[in-house]
Amino acid sequence: MKQEILSQIPAVNDLLAAEFGQRLVEDYSHQLVVDAIRKITAKLREEVLATAEEELEAKEFDLSSQVILKQVKDYLEKEDRLILSPAVNATGVVLHTNLGRSLLSDKAQQAVIDVADNYSTLEVDVATGERGSRYNNIKEILAELTGAEDCLVVNNNAAAVLLALSSLASGKEVIISRGQLVEIGGSFRVPDVMERSGAKLVEVGSTNKVHLRDYQEAITEETALLLKVHTSNYKILGFTKDVKPAELVGLARQNDLPVFEDLGSGIFVDLTGDGLSYEPTVQESLEAGVDVVTFSGDKLLGGPQAGIIVGKQEYIEEMKRHPLTRALRIDKFSLAALEATLKEYRDLERAKEKIPTLRMLAISPEELKQNAEELLSQLSQVVSEDFELNLRAGISQVGGGSFPLEELTTYVIELRHEQLSTEELAAKLRANYPPIFTRIANDAVVFDLRTIQQQDYQIIVEAVDKFV
Numbered sequence: 001m002k003q004e005i006l007s008q009i010p011a012v013n014d015l016l017a018a019e020f021g022q023r024l025v026e027d028y029s030h031q032l033v034v035d036a037i038r039k040i041t042a043k044l045r046e047e048v049l050a051t052a053e054e055e056l057e058a059k060e061f062d063l064s065s066q067v068i069l070k071q072v073k074d075y076l077e078k079e080d081r082l083i084l085s086p087a088v089n090a091t092g093v094v095l096h097t098n099l100g101r102s103l104l105s106d107k108a109q110q111a112v113i114d115v116a117d118n119y120s121t122l123e124v125d126v127a128t129g130e131r132g133s134r135y136n137n138i139k140e141i142l143a144e145l146t147g148a149e150d151c152l153v154v155n156n157n158a159a160a161v162l163l164a165l166s167s168l169a170s171g172k173e174v175i176i177s178r179g180q181l182v183e184i185g186g187s188f189r190v191p192d193v194m195e196r197s198g199a200k201l202v203e204v205g206s207t208n209k210v211h212l213r214d215y216q217e218a219i220t221e222e223t224a225l226l227l228k229v230h231t232s233n234y235k236i237l238g239f240t241k242d243v244k245p246a247e248l249v250g251l252a253r254q255n256d257l258p259v260f261e262d263l264g265s266g267i268f269v270d271l272t273g274d275g276l277s278y279e280p281t282v283q284e285s286l287e288a289g290v291d292v293v294t295f296s297g298d299k300l301l302g303g304p305q306a307g308i309i310v311g312k313q314e315y316i317e318e319m320k321r322h323p324l325t326r327a328l329r330i331d332k333f334s335l336a337a338l339e340a341t342l343k344e345y346r347d348l349e350r351a352k353e354k355i356p357t358l359r360m361l362a363i364s365p366e367e368l369k370q371n372a373e374e375l376l377s378q379l380s381q382v383v384s385e386d387f388e389l390n391l392r393a394g395i396s397q398v399g400g401g402s403f404p405l406e407e408l409t410t411y412v413i414e415l416r417h418e419q420l421s422t423e424e425l426a427a428k429l430r431a432n433y434p435p436i437f438t439r440i441a442n443d444a445v446v447f448d449l450r451t452i453q454q455q456d457y458q459i460i461v462e463a464v465d466k467f468v
């Protein structure tokens with residue numbers, strides 16, 4: 001019996017010659033299809049051999065070419081998928097670091113494709129044909145948007161902080177308020193970065209209060225700069241006192257020292273009109289006279305991963321000459337996407353439409369409710385009676401260590417199942433391709449409409465449809 005079943009498995013050549021097999025060869029290649037056929041038929045053979053004689057009949061092995069080639073196709077498709085794949089972010093966390101932080105605007109996406117598909121003007125002066133600066137493309141637009149004299153961009157903001165401290169304060173002292181010894185995710189701690197840079201930390205004030213005189217008393221011959229770190233991922237509330245950037249700048253000037261501010265998120269737009277709380281902008285820091293400001297490209301700015309450094313030319317020049325600059329340098333794809341993103345900011349209202357991060361932050365509860373109703377109606381059509389669906393208002397978070405206390409009103413769909421636990425439901429959604437990430441709350445899987453994109457509706461509905 002076993003031998004009889006085994007002999008029914010079609011030969012590799014017959015599978016290749018079938019119409020379906022030919023189509024696969026066209027889509028992949030002869031070699032890949034042959035390899036896949038061998039894998040699948042070997043697995044079938046093993047399955048047959050591992051089955052007890054008396055169970056063979058009940059198993060009903062389907063060994064038709066069509067069925068085997070369908071398995072070959074599924075296998076090839078799966079092998080072809082990238083492990084770093086698109087995902088659906090239904091968590092409502094806009095700047096979800098683990099899901100890639102910011103999405104790019106259409107123009108920024110196109111910019112990446114253009115430099116990927118062509119040689120580019122990355123480091124060439126088009127007028128002379130000589131070697132040019134890698135940062136040429138963003139210098140003017142950053143000056144226009146922030147008023148900065150000069151700029152430099154590196155791999156990310158952590159790199160920007162390391163570079164600034166290494167080139168401006170190595171072997172010397174840096175004065176910082178105790179309340180600003182920030183740790184952000186992924187083990188980036190201000191004191192550790194400082195140590196790596198060779199600068200010596202001089203902490204002043206207490207956790208909740210720092211006065212200008214605290215800085216003043218700490219200034220010595222060894223002081224290289226005054227550092228301000230924006231507490232972007234936490235807030236110190238209650239009995240507090242901080243020193244304003246302008247006051248710090250005044251003190252620094254008297255002592256012929258620069259002020260460096262790590263702004264973290266780095267925003268150009270005041271979003272208070274869109275229901276968010278106040279967050280200091282890059283322009284405000286520079287206007288206050290801060291000499292060097294660093295911020296991330298992929299947080300509230302809504303661009304690619306990047307560490308943007310703006311400020312006085314003398315300090316930026318010093319950083320450009322530092323050997324670390326080469327090691328930390330930004331790649332051409334991010335640089336292209338950054339220029340395109342920055343150019344969207346020439347019209348702030350348009351930027352809020354075009355830049356996905358800003359759009360998701362500013363989207364109105366009414367629109368979110370409408371979208372939730374749409375998703376609810378689509379899901380209702382596919383779920384069995386074992387499911388329970390519910391639309392309710394909820395709260396979404398900004399994420400990425402930005403606006404830590406912000407509670408954004410949103411609308412969500414809750415999904416429950418009679419037999420499956422919420423963890424099982426969430427795991428099934430993650431096992432989908434593309435994987436779907438949700439929140440768990442109220443003993444339900446929650447889809448938050450704030451971060452669900454237009455193309456995600458169908459993916460979610462099809463994934464849930466497959467559960468039954």
Ligand SMILES: *Cc1c(COP(=O)(O)O)cnc(C)c1O
Pocket residue numbers: 156157158159161182184188229230231232233262263264265295296297306307400401
């Ligand atoms: C996020 C953040 C950083 C690190 O920025 P990356 O771009 O993620 O490297 C540094 N400092 C502060 C204050 C931050 O909020």
